[in-house]
Amino acid sequence: MKTEVIILAAGKGTRMASSLPKPLHPLLGKPLIEYVLAAVQPLSEYPPVMVIGHGGEEIQQALADKARFVIQEELLGTGHAVQQAETILNDRTDLVLVVYGDMPLVRHQTLEKLIETQKNHSGPVTILTVSEEDPRGFGRVARDGSGQIRAIIEEAHATPEQLKITELNAGMYCFQAAWLWENLKKLELSPKGEYYLTDLVGVAVEADQTVASVQVEDSRELLGINNRVHLAEASQILREQINQSWMLSGVSIIDPQSTYIDPDVQIGQDTVIFPNTFLQGATRLGKDCLIGPGTRVFNSQIGDRCEIEFSVVEESQIEDNVDIGPFSHLRRGAHLASGVHVGNFGEIKDSYLGEGSKMGHFSYVGNAQIGKDVNIGAGTVTCNYDGEEKHQTVIRDGVFIGSDTMLVAPVEIGENASTGAGSVVTKDVPPDTVVVGVPARKIGKKDKK
Secondary structure, eight states: OOEEEEEEEOOOOGGGOSSSOGGGSEETTEEHHHHHHHHHGGGOSSOOEEEEBTBHHHHHHHHGGGSEEEEOSSOOOHHHHHHTTHHHHTTTOSEEEEEETTOTTOOHHHHHHHHHHHHTOSSSEEEEEEEOSSOTTOOEEEEOTTSOEEEEEOGGGOOTTGGGOOEEEEEEEEEEHHHHHHHHTTOOOOTTSOOOTTHHHHHHHHTTOOEEEEEESOGGGGOOOSSHHHHHHHHHHHHHHHHHHHHHTTOEESOGGGEEEOTTOEEOTTOEEOSSEEEETTOEEOSSOEEOSSOEEESOEEOTTOEEOSOEEESOEEOTTOEEOSSOEEOTTOEEOTTOEEOTTOEEESOEEOTTOEEOSSOEEESEEEOTTOEEOTTOEEEOBOSSOBOOEEEOTTOEEOTTOEEESSEEEOTTOEEOTTOEEOSOBOTTEEEETTTTEEEEEOOOO
């Protein structure tokens, strides 16, 4: 049986108190709607239909071809929202799964079970429920003496007795498609001026048709994001799940409560993550690394046996056996080959440091190509920007750069050359040459040992 998915995401999200549409609010580095899309993706061969309203254009731009979009011009409730998708899905599918776009923790296994239950159910609809003492605004599931579902009662319209019911409607449904389109037209306007999708349960019961249910064991799956407090709650739950998964896979996390790992990060076995560390984006860490404390790594690739302490690494590539920090900053385009050392308070941008090279503390390297076994003394600066354009510095293998050297690009330092402390190098330096002074001048050939 063919299944298609509708995601309801048209609400204004006013309780977020934000100009950003609620589905696009970040949750561990990704828009929260991305988690819902990931959960439904395995369930249908077609992209889901997303019903949007407030901020619709921004949502479409952000998600591109990950969904098909329909606009709910007037926000007349969930029943009206689903009806907007009829022109796209009518006569194309057997089952319709309806989910909310603000429940990022729901698992695809749960939704798959909802679909499978409906496939084996003779009635027109299967609903997702949860038993929970804290109702969080969910409607109550009313059953008769034999356990059959008779109605879903919205909290706003429930009697004091009905409010005591602990089985809650999670707001996710799997419908027989033909029945859904036919009976949406029968919904009546509620006292709030909306058409409730939940009223379809009553429509089925009145027609002597059964309503099946699937109960979720972990209520955290159904956390809806209505404000930034809920967003923080979801972040904490997701972080706990991610950290636990990595620890069970052979990664040591010294303090999970202060460790933040995005969902797309990959970590090698026997790596140790120290407190107050953020691993974000599409970061890849190798084996046997020591990362942190106080370190942020974003969209970077790090090899095996690397050590990074109290530092920031952004969109960079680090090969094996590299140590960095404390208090260094690798910016976009930094590439450190195997065995490189970067000391305290170093900054590297758009530069390559060759195998075994060492960069002392309080140094800046930008737009540079640096060879093997180069020593960059403390306080060295590549002066790569002339006020209009950036220029490249090239340092060949075996060069020794003295402390406080200023390399005024474009400039090339030849193989095995040296600069004296405090030199300002404005011209290319030949191989095996020693230069000193301001501006730097040749004082002789470097002794070969």
